[in-house]
Amino acid sequence: MNLFFSLVVIAVLIALPWLLVGAAGLDYLFGVIVPYVALAVFVVGLIMRVLQWARLPVPFRTPTTCGQQKSLPWIKPSRLENPHSTLGVIGRMLLEVLFFRSLFRNTRSELRDSSRLTYFADKWLWAGGLAFHWAFLIVVARHFRFFLEPVPWCVSVMEGLDSFFQVGLPIIYLTDVIIIAALTYLFFRRIINPRLRYISLAADYFPLLLLLGIAVSGVWMRYFDKTDIVGIKELTMGLVTLSPVVPEGISALFFVHLFLVSALLIYFPFSKLVHAGGVFFSPTRNLANNNRVKRHINPWDYPVKVHTYEEYEDEFRDVMKAAEMPLEKE
């Protein structure tokens, strides 16, 4: 049902621009108004989400210890897995954001030999996720050739490396292959494993299908049903310089691609995709484990009357002495 719902929504998102572009005035709607609205929703929505997170206090460190904590000087601490300094935290965040360190620890449990529960490392999700995210980043960065004039050298260098093997014409980008392969794996992973399918929601299938739709429509436009990309750059340059124009002769496929991207931008701040911003607000990742070094005061604390051990000893010194209990002060 969740899968069916997602498929229907994607089909509608593809059909809308496909059928309506070409009708009077709707080129402007799909080429200019929808992308602007989508970008506004994306930017404002993401900032609102971030401000909402920033309003929540995180008074205590929640150390998820994956390594030796900073302790006695002769015990070697694990600076990245269990950082006690800001520098260590930056290192852990970099590992998390760039290489998905915590997902790398992913394990799977299975009943083996009929009754023996076995845990083993499962790197496939990590590999698929990492492949998708990096390919997506490079694909997005490559698209800056449509948004910048003159095209900066770094974009050209990236394109050169991405088309390194000079296979086919137009030359096939490696990231195009990787992103579709990774998304296909991540999608079928949810379908094939029955337990995973049981817990998968429309909110899990939909983003994967949406991204797959974006990637496939882009690839289709580049390699198969080619269109006038100079016209497309006129449109995108008009959008980013706030003087929008919709040139003639751009195929409906381009508008499908653009509409799916707009849908992604609108969907982004209100879905699980905001983990892009949320990862920076993960208390188990962005706080140093220095609870034993530094006292962290709860911001909503009222003054609590405490009874320290020294006072306790003072109060019961005679009784403790009589019972021959060890005392800090005689």
Added chain:
Amino acid sequence: MYDAGKVILGIVVFLALVTFPLWYNLAGEVSVAAPELEKAEGSQCVQDAEWMRGHHMDLLDDWRDEVVRDGERYFVGPDGQRMEKSLSNTCLSCHVNKDKFCDRCHNYMSVDPYCWDCHVIPKEVM
């Protein structure tokens, strides 16, 4: 708001990234319109302009394979005219200036075709 400094810094970086194309293009002060192409000298292209705009690379790719692998050197155009399948001799005989025809769009789109790794540009020979 907690950690206001860091959060605001993050938001500023995000906004800078999103609006980067706007600043970049405004600072560049170059025309953002599509490049003007030099008019061809001949009257009839091997295919219509609309199709050529999207698919000229397919045509050249096919021509290369047919000439180099199969030895089929001639092509019959839409008006029945027999033409040589040649980038330097056929295409560039009408589109005489590579830098005012090919390069204008290729530079605009940051496309770096490897035609000229092997082919010589006729003007440069002369």
